[in-house]
Each structure stands twice: as C-alpha cells, then as structure tokens.
Amino acid sequence: MSDHDQLLGQLIDHMTASGSLRTQPWKEAAASVPRHEFLRNGFFRMVPGSSPTAWAPVLEDGDGWLEACYADESLVTQIAGTIKPTDIRGEIMREPTSSSTLPSLVLRMLEDLEVEPGMEVLEIGTGTGYSTEVLCARVGAGRVTSIEYDEEVALRAREALGRLGTYPNLLIGDGLLGGNEGALYDRIIATCAVRTVPAVWLEQTRPSGQILTTIGGWLNASELVRLTVHEDGTASGPVLGGQVSFMLARPHQAPPLSLLPDLSRGKEREAIIGADVLNDWTTRFVAQFAVPNAQRLKLRHGQHDEDLLIDVDSGSFAALHEEDGHWIVRQEGPDLLWDTVEEHLDRWHTAGTPAVEQATVHVTPEGQSIHW
CATH class of the missing domain: 3.40.50.150 (Vaccinia Virus protein VP39)
Structure with missing residues (x-):
C-alpha cells in the first residue's frame, strides 16, 4: 500500500467517525479520490505567531506536503487573487482568495x-x-x-x-x-x-x-x-x-470603506439592545437578514469606543457606545439601521431565540427572509 493510500484510508475513517461521511455510496466515492492530485501546485501554510498573518508556501514533496494533503483541514491555494505557492519564496502577508476546503x-x-x-x-x-x-x-x-x-x-x-x-x-x-x-x-x-x-x-x-x-x-x-x-x-x-x-x-464581497460619514451627526437614543450582541455568531447571522448592506467596524470616537454599522451605498450609519451601563445609539441616513436590527432581533427573541437549525429561509427572485 502506498503512503497516499494509507493516508486516504485514515482520512476516510476520520470522516466516518466524525459523522460527516454517513452513507456507503459516498464513502466509496471519497475513497476513490486521491486528494494530493489536486494539490500538486502546493498550498500556503500560516506562519505561526505572525501578525498580521503571514503565509509560507509548501510545495509538492516538501516537508509535510503529502501528510497535509490528507489532513482534514482547509488548505489555502491562492493569495491576493493571483498568487499561487510556486510564485514566491519566503512569506506573504495578503488575504487568501482560494482554498481546498x-x-x-x-x-x-x-x-x-x-x-x-x-x-x-x-x-x-x-x-x-x-x-x-x-x-x-x-x-x-x-x-x-x-x-x-x-x-x-x-x-x-x-x-x-x-x-x-x-x-x-x-x-x-x-x-x-x-x-x-x-x-x-x-x-x-x-x-x-x-x-x-x-x-x-x-x-x-x-x-x-x-x-x-x-x-x-x-x-x-x-x-x-x-x-x-x-x-x-x-x-x-x-x-x-x-x-x-x-x-x-x-x-458579493463588501465594497471598500473610504471616507466615513460625520459620526457626530444623527439622533441619539438609549438602545434597547446593545451592540455586544453582535459578538455572537448566530445573532450576527440573524441580524444580516435585517441589514444586508451593513458593514461593522469598531473605532474610537471622542471619548468612547464605538461599534459602527455603516451602509456605504445609502450613507446610513448607526454608532453605538456603552455609557454608565447603558447602550446609546446615534443614527443618521435614509435607513435607521439599529432600529431595523432591534425590530428583527426582537421577533427572534419573542420566539425564544431558537437555534438556527429551527429556522427556515424563504427565497424569491426579489430577495430572501428568515422565519421560525
């Protein structure tokens, strides 16, 4: 048995044990595919401890290349839209743009x-x-x-x-x-x-x-x-x-943020829901259906650290900061972003904040929505 056959067998066993590979037909299909054949151009490995994140190429037959091909992990295969592992020596600090899942x-x-x-x-x-x-x-x-x-x-x-x-x-x-x-x-x-x-x-x-x-x-x-x-x-x-x-x-990637709006403008009120809820993955997923064009930033404005939601197309923004145990929101623009988020999350909370697995997505040619 070749090294890659043995490694493939171990990968199949791992996926079966983890529950991702559940039926015999797919087990046979996966067992017939040598993953290393799709990584002969190498991949990028994250450089430990680098900040910002740096990536180093791992080329075919290089140290750990074959073993990584059969590890259950995603492998970055392209950086910055054009750069593949064989294009560089050393390290690169740019964003990954393609990978082997x-x-x-x-x-x-x-x-x-x-x-x-x-x-x-x-x-x-x-x-x-x-x-x-x-x-x-x-x-x-x-x-x-x-x-x-x-x-x-x-x-x-x-x-x-x-x-x-x-x-x-x-x-x-x-x-x-x-x-x-x-x-x-x-x-x-x-x-x-x-x-x-x-x-x-x-x-x-x-x-x-x-x-x-x-x-x-x-x-x-x-x-x-x-x-x-x-x-x-x-x-x-x-x-x-x-x-x-x-x-x-x-x-579908976010447009670049250029000049920020004047964050001193807008109307203030006490927020019903604080921006800290957006630290939770599921809450962010639910909120995205309410404000699909909003991006989130954290920045320092005046004497406060603020969470900022901004829609670069409409110019609408919502800036939130915590003050004496209360959240204050300041909004401006044609869309009151945080009002929309609060209303949407309130419906979710009223339903008992069900897990996403209890949600249904509805899609029409005009758009999409989420329901419980």
Whole structure:
C-alpha cells in the first residue's frame, strides 16, 4: 500500500467517525479520490505567531506536503487573487482568495445535497477540483457541470481532473449567473458563500430540485442552507447549522470603506439592545437578514469606543457606545439601521431565540427572509 493510500484510508475513517461521511455510496466515492492530485501546485501554510498573518508556501514533496494533503483541514491555494505557492519564496502577508476546503465539510455537503445517480448537478466554484471529482465518482462525470470564476484556478482543476481521466462539463465564468444558458439541474451546490441566493439559480433548478449553499454577509456570519425550489419559482428550506464558513463569492464581497460619514451627526437614543450582541455568531447571522448592506467596524470616537454599522451605498450609519451601563445609539441616513436590527432581533427573541437549525429561509427572485 502506498503512503497516499494509507493516508486516504485514515482520512476516510476520520470522516466516518466524525459523522460527516454517513452513507456507503459516498464513502466509496471519497475513497476513490486521491486528494494530493489536486494539490500538486502546493498550498500556503500560516506562519505561526505572525501578525498580521503571514503565509509560507509548501510545495509538492516538501516537508509535510503529502501528510497535509490528507489532513482534514482547509488548505489555502491562492493569495491576493493571483498568487499561487510556486510564485514566491519566503512569506506573504495578503488575504487568501482560494482554498481546498477541508474534506469533511466537502463530504458533509455532498451528503446533505441528497443527490442520486441520474441527476444533473451544477457546482458553483470548481476550486481545486477535489469536490468535483468526488461528485463525478458518485453520479458520473457526464452529469456534472462545474463553473469557476478564476480562469487560472479553473485550468489547474481541469489538469488535475484530466490526470485522473475525469471529464465533467467545466465552465469558466461567474457562477452567480448560473450554468449553461437554458439548462435545468436537479441539484445546485455552491462552494462559495453568497449574500443573497441569485434568482437565476432558482430558474435553473427543476421544481422539487434542491440548492445547497452557504448564506453569509458583511457582518461575518454564515450558515449552510438547503432550499427546495417550488413550482412558482420560489424556494424554501432549513438552515442546517454548524457555522459553515466559506469565502464570499467575489462579486458579493463588501465594497471598500473610504471616507466615513460625520459620526457626530444623527439622533441619539438609549438602545434597547446593545451592540455586544453582535459578538455572537448566530445573532450576527440573524441580524444580516435585517441589514444586508451593513458593514461593522469598531473605532474610537471622542471619548468612547464605538461599534459602527455603516451602509456605504445609502450613507446610513448607526454608532453605538456603552455609557454608565447603558447602550446609546446615534443614527443618521435614509435607513435607521439599529432600529431595523432591534425590530428583527426582537421577533427572534419573542420566539425564544431558537437555534438556527429551527429556522427556515424563504427565497424569491426579489430577495430572501428568515422565519421560525
């Protein structure tokens, strides 16, 4: 038995024990895919103790490369939108922009997709091609379409899949615009997060078909959602939970903050709910449905440390600070952001702050909402 076969076997055992790999067909599919084939261009490893975070390349056959390929962890494969591990020596301090998702999450999502042989599947975000290969092993390459936004990433995935003799329908383009024009799919799965589910995904899913995607936002909380598409072109389904986190699709990433508004302006009142509630992941996830265009900052203003919600498009802001045990909010703009957050969270609290797994997301071509 080769080293990678032994490591793959250990990974399969780990995913089975953790509950992410639950059924025999997916176990067989995962066991047929050598993950290292999709990481031959190397990956970036976080430099311990670095601040800001630095990344160092780990190349094929380098120290710990093969073992890391079969570890149940995400591996960064691109930095700053263009830089791959073979491009640098030393360290780089920029933001990751592409990665190979930890295998247990890939298999958990494929299990949750409830896909069966014979179904047509669209994958949004080919990435390294690892998840594409596992999907092809289960339903057949002829049933799989995968679209990747980044052309270089797509070409490397095509090479890796080709080495294994797998030839799905690979597209290069914006997956938020769907797959092949006019195509219909039984399942759509996204390996990036979206702020709102694109209307074209609803259009390209057959009635009773499913969409599995991570819904996130600019308050930095996200969850996995499985939507069933209805005859009327809407969709609904449960939040599956687990605090699943993916990079937002590039067109859905937050716009840069330039000049801040005059934070001394606006009307003040005592807040019913303090900004400290946004330190909780689930609360942020719920709040994002109320203020989907708001970004959160922490800054010093005058004599106070303030939490700031700002909508750069409308210019609306809400600044909150704590004073003598009370929270004070100051707001200005066409949208009273904190009023909206308080009203939305009040409905959640009235329902008993149920866990996200008890929530249902409803999606129409015009937008989305969350209900308990």
